[in-house]
Amino acid sequence: xxxxxxxxxxxxxxxxxxxxxxxxxxxxxxxxxxxxxxxxxxxxxxxxxxxxxxxxxxxxxxxxxxxxxxxxxxxxxxxxxxxxxxxxxxxxxxxxxxxxxxxxxxxxxxxxxxxxxxxxxxxxxxxxxxxxxxxxxxxxxxxxxxxxxxxxxxxxxxxxxxxxxxxxxxxxxxxxxxxxxxxxxxxxxxxxxxxxxxxxxxxxxxxxxxxxxxxxxxxxxxxxxxxxxx
Amino acid sequence: xxxxxxxxxxxxxxxxxxxxxxxxxxxxxxxxxxxxxxxxxxxxxxxxxxxxxxxxxxxxxxxxxxxxxxxxxxxxxxxxxxxxxxxxxxxxxxxxxxxxxxxxxxxxxxxxxxxxxxxxxxxxxxxxxxxxxxxxxxxxxxxxxxxxxxxxxxxxxxxxxxxxxxxxxxxxxxxxxxxxxxxxxxxxxxxxxxxxxxxxxxxxxxxxxxxxxxxxxxxxxxxxxxxxxx
DNA sequence: TAGATTGTTAATCGATTAACAATC
DNA sequence: TAGATTGTTAATCGATTAACAATC
Numbered sequence: 001x002x003x004x005x006x007x008x009x010x011x012x013x014x015x016x017x018x019x020x021x022x023x024x025x026x027x028x029x030x031x032x033x034x035x036x037x038x039x040x041x042x043x044x045x046x047x048x049x050x051x052x053x054x055x056x057x058x059x060x061x062x063x064x065x066x067x068x069x070x071x072x073x074x075x076x077x078x079x080x081x082x083x084x085x086x087x088x089x090x091x092x093x094x095x096x097x098x099x100x101x102x103x104x105x106x107x108x109x110x111x112x113x114x115x116x117x118x119x120x121x122x123x124x125x126x127x128x129x130x131x132x133x134x135x136x137x138x139x140x141x142x143x144x145x146x147x148x149x150x151x152x153x154x155x156x157x158x159x160x161x162x163x164x165x166x167x168x169x170x171x172x173x174x175x176x177x178x179x180x181x182x183x184x185x186x187x188x189x190x191x192x193x194x195x196x197x198x199x200x201x202x203x204x205x206x207x208x209x210x211x212x213x214x215x216x217x218x219x220x221x222x223x224x225x226x227x228x229x230x
Numbered sequence: 231x232x233x234x235x236x237x238x239x240x241x242x243x244x245x246x247x248x249x250x251x252x253x254x255x256x257x258x259x260x261x262x263x264x265x266x267x268x269x270x271x272x273x274x275x276x277x278x279x280x281x282x283x284x285x286x287x288x289x290x291x292x293x294x295x296x297x298x299x300x301x302x303x304x305x306x307x308x309x310x311x312x313x314x315x316x317x318x319x320x321x322x323x324x325x326x327x328x329x330x331x332x333x334x335x336x337x338x339x340x341x342x343x344x345x346x347x348x349x350x351x352x353x354x355x356x357x358x359x360x361x362x363x364x365x366x367x368x369x370x371x372x373x374x375x376x377x378x379x380x381x382x383x384x385x386x387x388x389x390x391x392x393x394x395x396x397x398x399x400x401x402x403x404x405x406x407x408x409x410x411x412x413x414x415x416x417x418x419x420x421x422x423x424x425x426x427x428x429x430x431x432x433x434x435x436x437x438x439x440x441x442x443x444x445x446x447x448x449x450x451x452x453x454x455x456x457x458x459x460x
Numbered sequence: 461t462a463g464a465t466t467g468t469t470a471a472t473c474g475a476t477t478a479a480c481a482a483t484c
Numbered sequence: 485t486a487g488a489t490t491g492t493t494a495a496t497c498g499a500t501t502a503a504c505a506a507t508c
Contacts, residue, residue, distance in 0.1 A: 021454055025447035056477050063491060071490040072484040088450050089457030103340055107333040117449050157456055183456045207459050211452035217255035219347050220318050222441035224251055226387055226413045227319030229437050286501050301466040302508040
């Protein structure tokens with residue numbers, strides 16, 4: 001095997017910094033938009049002006065994953081869009097369940113959010129007997145007690161946690177240990193601490209990911225900035 | 231005025247890096263929790279273990295704003311909580327309106343989210359004649375056409391944008407230029423570009439803040455991480 | 461006073477930007 | 485070929501961590 005090839009493989013296997021990862025969905029959005037407008041070619045310079053970042057950053061970011069461009073030409077948008085989509089797993093069709101069918105859980109379930117990102121919503125769960133059995137977004141809400149079992153049997157990838165604060169942690173622990181769920185989209189305004197000692201026998205916690213949507217924190221950040229003036 | 235005092239004033243007037251600002255709500259949350267548990271004293275070391283950050287970072291962050299601790303003792307939680315609250319403007323009582331009374335707008339309005347952060351919800355607006363006039367969370371939904379006028383007259387600080395993508399930008403421009411709104415909490419999965427040329431006569435755009443809640447991007451970041459494994 | 465822990469400076473680390481040779 | 489633009493290395497900038505003197 002030629003030296004060059006080994007280097008390339010090594011290069012593209014390096015861990016990507018979170019800063020870069022967090023920018024990927026934004027690139028994906030802009031590229032989608034460009035495709036919608038039937039633009040097929042773009043240079044890092046042009047894209048940088050559109051997105052308000054430096055061309056250098058775009059080239060650096062993309063080169064973490066591969067040389068998707070062509071010198072003297074730029075990037076083929078269709079191709080680049082596809083590559084980033086693959087990197088983000090859009091075509092993997094990850095499956096998700098919503099746990100907590102209150103207002104927020106219902107709103108998310110009814111929105112096109114999941115399907116637009118290639119995520120397939122499979123079921124909704126709740127604790128309340130008033131809600132269990134009712135239909136939301138075409139799903140009959142199931143009992144939260146059956147969530148772990150359901151997730152394991154149906155190989156659910158993502159649990160969307162739209163629960164009150166005090167229930168979130170125990171439910172997440174249950175789903176990650178006995179449900180096999182590998183990703184949590186956490187809407188409760190607290191940090192999830194997974195892998196409490198009493199379930200240390202269970203599978204490796206290290207490959208479980210938590211993505212937080214801390215709305216409260218976001219609102220307060222806005223307030224901080226408003227508070228600066230006057 | 232003694233030299234020392236000048237230095238202190240200068241020091242605490244320096245712009246705070248976004249990295250620090252984004253951590254403030256999290257500090258505030260943990261301090262609130264500690265107070266609830268009737269803990270009144272904490273060292274940067276103890277807090278760092280609780281929050282999973284370095285003690286050094288905590289001390290650096292806090293010292294952007296003032297010397298809130300006491301050598302040999304640590305931090306008085308009640309005092310520190312108060313200081314951060316002031317920095318975040320919790321007691322300022324910022325006012326907000328929700329623009330877009332669809333599922334998400336309704337969910338946010340009904341949640342305790344605003345009041346818990348000291349933000350006072352004042353009104354809801356929508357375009358749809360079916361929704362205008364209905365009652366949500368104790369508010370009669372108003373016509374979006376009256377939003378700018380209402381915000382100006384009632385000195386509304388924040389507009390929560392829970393609108394479809396294609397309406398968000400024009401509404402935000404209207405509210406910032408003729409409504410006097412100074413902060414946008416943007417739930418549409420796109421970047422707001424404020425201050426389009428045709429309204430360049432209007433007030434300074436530089437003191438308008440946008441805080442994005444890009445749920446779609448967040449979900450895709452989670453997918454990226456899941457996609458790494460297997 | 462002695463011990464503890466801050467506030468702060470200096471060192472390290474990582475991320476962004478600039479520059480340019482490679483190359484289409 | 486000449487011009488354009490990438491991929492990539494080097495320089496800069498900013499953020500985090502470590503260390504320690506100040507001090508309660």
